[in-house]
Amino acid sequence: MSLDELTGRRYGxxxxxxxxxxxxxxxxxxxxxxxxxxxxxxxxxxxxLLFAVAPAFLADPIVVGEVGSVLHGEQTFTWHHPLEIGQPLSVTGSVERVRSRGGVGIIVFGFEVVGAEPVVQGRSTFVVSTEAAPTGEDGGEPDVAERGRNERASALEFPAAGAHIEPLIKSASRADLVRYAGASHDWNPIHWDHASAVAAGLEGVIVHGLLSAAWVTQAVARYVPGGCPIADARFRFRTPLRPGVETRVVGGVIDDVPGRFRVALQSDTGTHVTADLAVTR
Structure with a gap:
């Protein structure tokens, strides 16, 4: 079996x-x-909702047999309707493209969430190892509850075109990562098990890409009221973020009609996420 055989496979x-x-x-x-x-x-x-169907992909015999570790490289979402509590939904996923070279594979995985009509769709770019990765330099782990500030995103007035957003300070402890895994069902072991993270070539456990994307989304959604404040978003995951590290979401409005934001999640150690988001107005 090879990764290429995943192309076209559907889940759900x-x-x-x-x-x-x-x-x-x-x-x-x-x-x-x-x-x-x-x-x-x-x-x-x-x-x-992505992780309602992603586990079936990750448990595919080809993935289990050919893939050593999985990292999130990029994520897009398009929201068509609010995510209403109590709403029954159907989630499907499929492998759209696969590329592999030199022990690294790139898998593009699309998913769609449908109720009475389409609700949200997205596309994940996963970077996978197909050969044993060099063991990471063990950086140890912070205390399980150690973290920096973690601000709530309070409502703000919509900024003018070209204006900077109010920075939003965020961080997560190792305990927070386990709580996030439980709430999202994203149990990739590199986010909670030190040995698995080091075996994947990391210094230790890292913050989920989609948790950091949630922080970025909060920083923009606070400018728009209602249940569906974001129309679409594209996140690029740059450098791994360790638990306990304090970050800030910074950026600004690049076009005020209909309202596009370009933002980044940064810390003293570098830029961890860059993103472009369009809001509903």
Missing amino acids: PVQVQIHTGQVGAYVEATGDDPDRWRSFAPPSFAGA
């Missing part, structure tokens, strides 16, 4: 329903505003 449909309890756990794990998300899930909950 998986029937899900957005529950109040899961949304509450997700909002707490991502440090979002619990007062805002009572009737709807936040837009970044699309990542949890």
Whole structure:
């Protein structure tokens, strides 16, 4: 078997329903505003819906047999409707493209969430190892509860074109990563098991890409009221982020009609995520 044989494979449909309890756990794990998300899930909950079907892909015999580790390289989402609590949904996924060279594979995985009509769709770019990765330089782990500031995203007035957004400070402890994994079902071991992370070539466990994307989404969604504040987003995951490290979401408006933001998640160690988001206005 080879990775190329994955192309065209479909997974699902998986029937899900957005529950109040899961949304509450997700909002707490991502440090979002619990007062805002009572009737709807936040837009970044699309990542949890992705992981309604992604485990079937990760358990595919070809993936299990050929892939050593999985990293998230890029993610796009398009939201058509709010993620309403209580709404029954169907989630399907498929492998759209596969490229491999020199022990590294690039897998593009698309997914769609449908209720009475399309709700959200997305595309994940996974970077996978097809050969044993060099063991990472062991950087140890911070205390399980250690983290920096983790601000809530309070509502703000929409900024003018060219204006900078108010920085949003975010961080996650190792315990937060486990809470996020439980709320999103993203149990990739590089986010909670030190030995697995080092074996994948990392210094230690790293923050989930979709958790950092949730922080970026919060920084923009606070400027737009309602249950569906974001129309589309593209996230590029740059450098791994370790737990306990304090980050800030910075950036600004690049076009105020309909409202496009270009932002980045940064820390003193570098840039971890860059993103372009369009809001609904």
